[in-house]
Amino acid sequence: MLPPNDARKERGFTLIEMLAAIAIVLFLASLLYAGVGPMLETSRRAKCAGQLRAISHAVSLYAGENNMNFPPSYGGVADPKHTWWWYNFDSPLAAYAGNTQTWMKITICDKNRSPAKVAASGVPGYPYAVNYNIMPTYNAQINFTVVKATQVSNPSRMILMMDSVKGDEWGWGFRDVAPEFKNWNRVSENHLGMANVLWCDGHVSAIRKSEVRSENCLIQ
Template sequence: MGNRVYVQLQRGFTLIELLVVIAIITVLSSILFPVFGKVREKARQTMCASNQRQIGLGFLQYAQDYDDNLPGRIYGGQTFRAALEPYLKSGKGVRSVWKCPSNADQKSNIDVSGYISTFTLNNTMDHFATWKPGLPLNSVGELSDKILMTEIKVRIWTDYNSPWWTPTPTSVATLGYWGYGQVAHNGRSNYLFCDGHVKALKPTQTITPVNHWTYACDSVTADDPAEPMLSAMHWLEVANP
């Protein structure tokens, strides 16, 4: 008898099995991709907070050298960012500490001193009036409770929440200037407080139950929530869930 050769055929995947595998991969991708996105944004938020903390140290060092006064918003022909440069030594470009990595805009936010920035001063009640020297720290109130700097998008402003921002918003469509506040960190913004610490908060958490925007020099009821910020922070949060 001649030699017999036995060939064992391997069974391949059926069409149904392939479709099941594709469906499983699709489901896993829909679950994991948003998670990866949130992880990446958390890393950018951490970098943003680190940048703000460095700026906070610059503010405090400046105050030590200038009799406990913060730098003026625009004073002596320069913005507060330029006034802090001797302490930060960070430069003006997109890789400086003045930039939040979550803000994709690289060129629009250039102030009159040439700084590209997505951080700006809390100017409630005109704390930091243009062409006036900076605010004394002892006029702020509880330093750990009051916002010094916030995030902003696609604007060259040196201020946020200035008193001429009217009227009170009644919807997302009527947010006006408040709508330029950046809320990029999973529904939160990073806020630098006057004692140098940074905290991520939802917009409404900055105004209620305690008003973190108004300073002691503004009102005897500086900690009470007040319009138009109460409405503005509500609609800003609605616009950035």
């Protein structure tokens, strides 16, 4: 004789029970993300800072072999025949990073990468924004010239480059934080509301844009 059916064992989950279970899972997932998200972002910021330090090393090696001149952001500043941009494969800085492939990777923060080349930069992403007062570019209205390291009296307080924005507002660099220089909007607070800054002495720090002053950009 078969045992009687136990209705309680055969009963499935009710809709309310399933919704409650889903709500609990989503709540636990949100707690996990709240803890893991900032950790991942901190890791990205640290990687970005490491890339900036590697760029600083390449810049230092370049200066050591070029009469202590900082590299311009555009080669035409030093020689009209030079059409390279500082971050590209034909930049003289690439050789000091080991090889072209390595150089092309470290000049773009992970948050600004793109799976394909973008029209604004010509490379897979949006490279860091440089301080034009240290790494000058071509400008028909401004007589930019190559800058020597000896012209920077306080390199630990002078910006070399910073995190950049991506998209239509991206640009190679900036001149000052004052309102009349619109290209300050090219700098981004990429990492938890902070911007990674590479200073001329080679150290990297994370600060808010509002903390930057004109004296951090302009040669006195």
